[in-house]
Amino acid sequence: GAVRYDKALRKTTLYNRTSMLASNKVNVVRMLNNLVWIGQSGGLSVFNRNTGLISSYSGANGLTNSEVLCLWPDEENVWVGTINGLFCFYPRVNRWVSYTTLDGLPSNAVYALHKTATALWIGTKGAVTEFTIATGAKTTYTLDDDGNARIRSLWCAGDALYIATE
Numbered sequence: 001g002a003v004r005y006d007k008a009l010r011k012t013t014l015y016n017r018t019s020m021l022a023s024n025k026v027n028v029v030r031m032l033n034n035l036v037w038i039g040q041s042g043g044l045s046v047f048n049r050n051t052g053l054i055s056s057y058s059g060a061n062g063l064t065n066s067e068v069l070c071l072w073p074d075e076e077n078v079w080v081g082t083i084n085g086l087f088c089f090y091p092r093v094n095r096w097v098s099y100t101t102l103d104g105l106p107s108n109a110v111y112a113l114h115k116t117a118t119a120l121w122i123g124t125k126g127a128v129t130e131f132t133i134a135t136g137a138k139t140t141y142t143l144d145d146d147g148n149a150r151i152r153s154l155w156c157a158g159d160a161l162y163i164a165t166e
Contacts, residue, residue, distance in 0.1 A: 001014050001015055001016030001017075001021065001024050001026060002014075002015045002016075002021065002026045002029055002036075002038050003015070004036075015038070015047065015054070017042075019054065020045070020054040020056060021038060021040060021042075021045045021054065021056065022040050022042035022043035022044065022045050022056040022057070022058055022066070023040035023041045023042025023043065023066075024040075025040055025041040025042070026038055026039070026040050027039050027040060027041065027068055027069055027070075028068065028069070028070050028071055030071055030072065030073055031073075032073040032074070032075075034048060034049040034050045035047070035048055035049070035073065036049060037071055037073050037078055039068030039069065039070065039071045039080065040066075040068055041066070041067055041068075042056075042058060042066050043056055043057050043058030043059075043063055043066040043068065044056070044057045044058075044063055044068050044071065044078070044080055044089070045057070046091075057089070061094075062089070062094070062095070062096035063080065063082075063087060063089070063096060064084075064087075064096075064098065065082040065083055065084040065085060065087075066082070067082050067083040067084075068080055068081070068082055069081050069082060069083065069109075069110060069111050070110065070111060070112050070113045070123075071113065072113040072114065072115045072120070074115055076090070076092075077089055077090045077091065078091065079113050079115065079120055081110030081111060081112070081113050081122070081123075082109075082110060083108070083109050084100070084108050084109075085098050085099055085100040085105070085108045085110065086098070086099040086100075086105060086110045086113075086122060087099075099131075103138075104129075104138040104140075105122065105124065105129060105138070106124050106125075106126070106127040106129060106140045106142075107124035107125045107126075107127070108124075109124060109125055109150075110122055110123070110124055111123050111124065111125070111150050111151050111152055112151045112152055112153050112154045112164075113154065114154035114155055114156055114161075116156050118132060118133065118134065119131060119132050119133060120133060121154050121156065121161060123150075123151025123152070123153070123154050123163070124150075124151060125148065125149070125150050125151075126142060126143055126146075126148055126149055126150075126151075127140050127141060127142045127143065127151075128140070128141050128143070128151060128154065128161070128163060129141075143163070143165070149165040149166060150165065150166040151163055151164070151165060152164045152165060152166050
């Protein structure tokens with residue numbers, strides 16, 4: 001599950017399947033504004049801090065692979081990396097778009113994401129792909145290893161991209 005700690009009250013609140021999460025196995029949590037996005041083995045959930053409501057998404061409502069490994073919310077949409085591809089969720093219109101090796105990704109397993117002003121960086125097995133959002137162009141950079149390292153985390157700072165591998 002996911003736990004929220006209220007520092008002022010010194011109180012924890014557990015969120016799990018009983019409280020409407022898609023799964024008890026949580027892989028990643030990200031927050032933007034008053035929405036807390038929770039990626040799980042059973043899908044994607046969003047907790048609205050203003051209303052206290054939780055909505056969940058899985059194969060039944062557009063997220064065709066429910067094993068969420070990473071995610072990156074921005075002002076317009078939420079990028080979701082899964083075992084079987086990259087998904088972009090447009091919450092205002094409740095629409096999902098998927099990207100796989102058929103669309104130019106080096107692998108369907110997406111382990112890490114980082115978004116800049118112009119691109120989404122996608123970490124897969126042994127490679128990082130720069131996805132230029134405005135044009136849809138993808139450039140893949142292979143790591144100098146045996147090609148088996150999983151990209152676990154990405155961070156851009158200025159002209160540098162920092163890559164954590166497994």
